[in-house]
Amino acid sequence: MELGQYRTFRVGAADLNGQMRGKRLPASFADKLATGTVRMPLSALNVDIWGHDIADSPLVFETGDADGILMPTERGPVPMPWLSTPSALVPMTMQTEAGAPFLGDPRQALRHVLDRFLARGWRVFAATEMEFTLVDDNDNTIQPPISPRSGRRIFAGEVLSLNELDAFDPFFTELYDGAEAMGIPVQSMIGECGLGQFEVTLNHQDAMRAADDALLFKLLVRGLARRHGMAATFMAKPYAEDAGNGMHVHFSVVDEQGRNVFDNGGPEGTGTLQQALAGCAAAMRASTLIFAPHGPSYDRFAIGAHAPTSVCWAYENRTAALRVPGGAPAARRIEHRTAGGDINPYLLLAAVLGAAIEGIEEELIPPPPITGNAYDLDLPQLCTDWGEAIELFGSDPFIARCLPAELIRNMVMTKRQERLVLADIPEAERWKTYLERV
Structure with missing residues (x-):
């Protein structure tokens, strides 16, 4: 250009x-x-x-x-x-x-982590799935948007509804056009279960490019929504009683010969896959601040609300925080399912991949995979309190091996300050801080 x-x-x-x-x-x-x-x-x-x-x-x-x-x-x-x-x-x-x-630059922090993979001759490929919500904020509050087709306010979520997608066709057509112009590879767009909630899947590609595109897509969605008389938000929980917005990351690792190091030809994956899972599990609780970086982020962690809250992994199980999807062995990968839509994509990938490479280098062994509903099992939990998450992120020795010290220090200082300021803002007014900033 x-x-x-x-x-x-x-x-x-x-x-x-x-x-x-x-x-x-x-x-x-x-x-x-x-x-x-x-x-x-x-x-x-x-x-x-x-x-x-x-x-x-x-x-x-x-x-x-x-x-x-x-x-x-x-x-x-x-x-x-x-x-x-x-x-x-x-x-x-x-x-x-x-x-x-x-290394206080989130993108440089991710580069620092990816360099550890490159030192082994490996490249990381990643794909993101992001949920966002279209809202009407014209009356000093947030409420579901008005359907351009009917002229009436949306009153219910419609999972995988083509009718709802078509009702907002002018917006989504412009969104696809904008993404193409920006070089963002949008794979699919679906209606989700929340009021005015949608999910986009971006193509599997180089991990840094995936983080770049996730950030740019957020800018695009928010900007275009305003042109169509709405606001778009990636807030983790726009409505207290409705579905929250999440962001899932799929990643695989390829060696110098182009082989997926997680693929052993079968459904179980390689020992390297197991070590990466072990690293992700070991870092998960102390990484809560990355997955839920804001005070309102913790409203999303409700049992049964499609947001994994326990430290566990499984094969083909969407209640687990770490999922190994089925399919062709050559595409064997890890899906990390804990983050809210309000995250920084660079920090999310840095934390996830930093934990994975640390698990590989330390040759960690994961706990056994779970079966059944993770919400029904007695498992270690993510932090449920913002203050606890801030302090644990700053003091955990495993996190210190996964991420640059400068980034950890700066993140902790930033979030401590935000927590103090947010405490003085009435809860009913807090959405104004986050609506279009996250």
């Missing part, structure tokens, strides 16, 4: 909450992006959900709020179809002044 066709364009990098932080630049800057010309404080990727600096952050008080250097990622520029004036976004990543990766 030629940036010169636009009068201005945007550059941005994802902060810890998956919000893009960056600048609007004139077209004349296009040739300077790879030279280190674009600078931004390192602390800009370590702000809270409201965009406020983190109190007592070492990025400010130990470095004098030093600048980092924004460099273009391999993703390249993408159009922004939701804007009325044509423009483009160039996804960036943060380096230090010395040219080292800034």
Whole structure:
């Protein structure tokens, strides 16, 4: 894509909450992006959900709020179809002044994890399934949207309903067109069981590209919904009594010969698959903060609400947090099912894949696979309290081996501050913070 066709364009990098932080630049800057010309404080990727600096952050008080250097990622520029004036976004990543990766940048943290796979000659491939909800927020509250077909408000969820998809056909047609223009490989779109809830599946591809596309798809959905008189949200629980939004990740690992290291020709998978499952299970409870990063995220963890809450794995069992799907052995993979739709895709993949490679390197052995309904079994549980999740993430020794120390520290400081601020916001008003930020 030629940036010169636009009068201005945007550059941005994802902060810890998956919000893009960056600048609007004139077209004349296009040739300077790879030279280190674009600078931004390192602390800009370590702000809270409201965009406020983190109190007592070492990025400010130990470095004098030093600048980092924004460099273009391999993703390249993408159009922004939701804007009325044509423009483009160039996804960036943060380096230090010395040219080292800034590991407080979520994308750099994922690269750090993927490099551990590359050191073995392995590449990770991933696919995401994301749920989102279309809402009407015009009356200072959120409620189901008005159907463009009938002119009446939606009053019930319709699982796999083609009728509901067709009722919003202008929106979904534009969504598919926008995704194609941005190079986002949308595989399928379905109606889910919640009010105005839908699920998109993106194609299996390189893990970094999968994270990029998940983040970009969120921007696209939210932007286009506004053009159609609605809001779109990935909040984990938009309505207290309705289904929550989740995000599932499927991943497999391929060696230098192109072979799936999880495939042994049978349904059970290789010892490497077992070790990866063991690592994911070992990190799961302490990773709750990544899977549920916001205060309202914990409303989704209700028994029987299709959100796995226990640390377990199984073959072909959707009540388990870790599922090994059936199908052809060559496609053997792990599905990680715990995260809410409100996550940062880079952090989710970094945590999941960091746990998997740690399990492989330590040659861990997983607990036996479960059978039956996971909700009926006595199993270790994810954290159910935001404060507990914050402190466990910051102190757990296994997490410290999975993720960069700088990322862990910054995440903990950010979430501690958010928790204090959120406590002073009336519960009925909290949706305004998260509706279009997550």
